[in-house]
Amino acid sequence: MVRAYYMDSSDADQREDHRLNDADLSLDELKAKTGVNYFYFEPNSEEDMAKLAKLKQENKYTFEDEIVIDENMAEYEKKIKMFYREHIHSDEEIRYVADGSGYFDLRDKEDKWIRVAVSKGDLLIVPAGIYHRFTLDTNNYIHARRYFVGEPVWTPINRPCEDHSARIEYLKSMAV
Ligand SMILES: CSCCC(=O)/C(O)=C/O
Numbered sequence: 001m002v003r004a005y006y007m008d009s010s011d012a013d014q015r016e017d018h019r020l021n022d023a024d025l026s027l028d029e030l031k032a033k034t035g036v037n038y039f040y041f042e043p044n045s046e047e048d049m050a051k052l053a054k055l056k057q058e059n060k061y062t063f064e065d066e067i068v069i070d071e072n073m074a075e076y077e078k079k080i081k082m083f084y085r086e087h088i089h090s091d092e093e094i095r096y097v098a099d100g101s102g103y104f105d106l107r108d109k110e111d112k113w114i115r116v117a118v119s120k121g122d123l124l125i126v127p128a129g130i131y132h133r134f135t136l137d138t139n140n141y142i143h144a145r146r147y148f149v150g151e152p153v154w155t156p157i158n159r160p161c162e163d164h165s166a167r168i169e170y171l172k173s174m175a176v
């Protein structure tokens, strides 16, 4: 089950938890501060898998693929660096954790990092235009499904990109 909290500013290994304090953010707080939507679908539950299929249909997720990130991944070091570089996407980033765990870091309205610890069964919908990054945690393994509306576009657009239309629209939607 997901946990979200503010990050410390230590330079220690990105895979550590980097928790600033004991306070967890509620899902409503996470949504208000970032625009991120969260769902949980138990992978071993037929009922939950049917609910996930319904969400995919309703949201028109017509393309899906899978990614496994661990030390055996091709170009592992390069990919780990790429995912952890702060970026946006021109489309929503929709990720369902089929197995393993990791951290999605999201900038709040005040540009502070919120760390979202995801594990098996968590589904995140990260809005287009929000500055974010991803890292494995100390378990060094995640297996995620990536969903897209139409053609997949997963190219990161690195910060700074304030003039990008997705960034402008995101800031408008958050009324910053
Ligand atoms: C766990 S999915 C890999 C990370 C990714 O696709 C991305 O864009 C992170 O921001």
Ligand SMILES: [Fe+2]
Residues within 6 Å of the ligand: 087, 088, 089, 093, 132, 133, 156
């Ligand atoms: Fe991303």
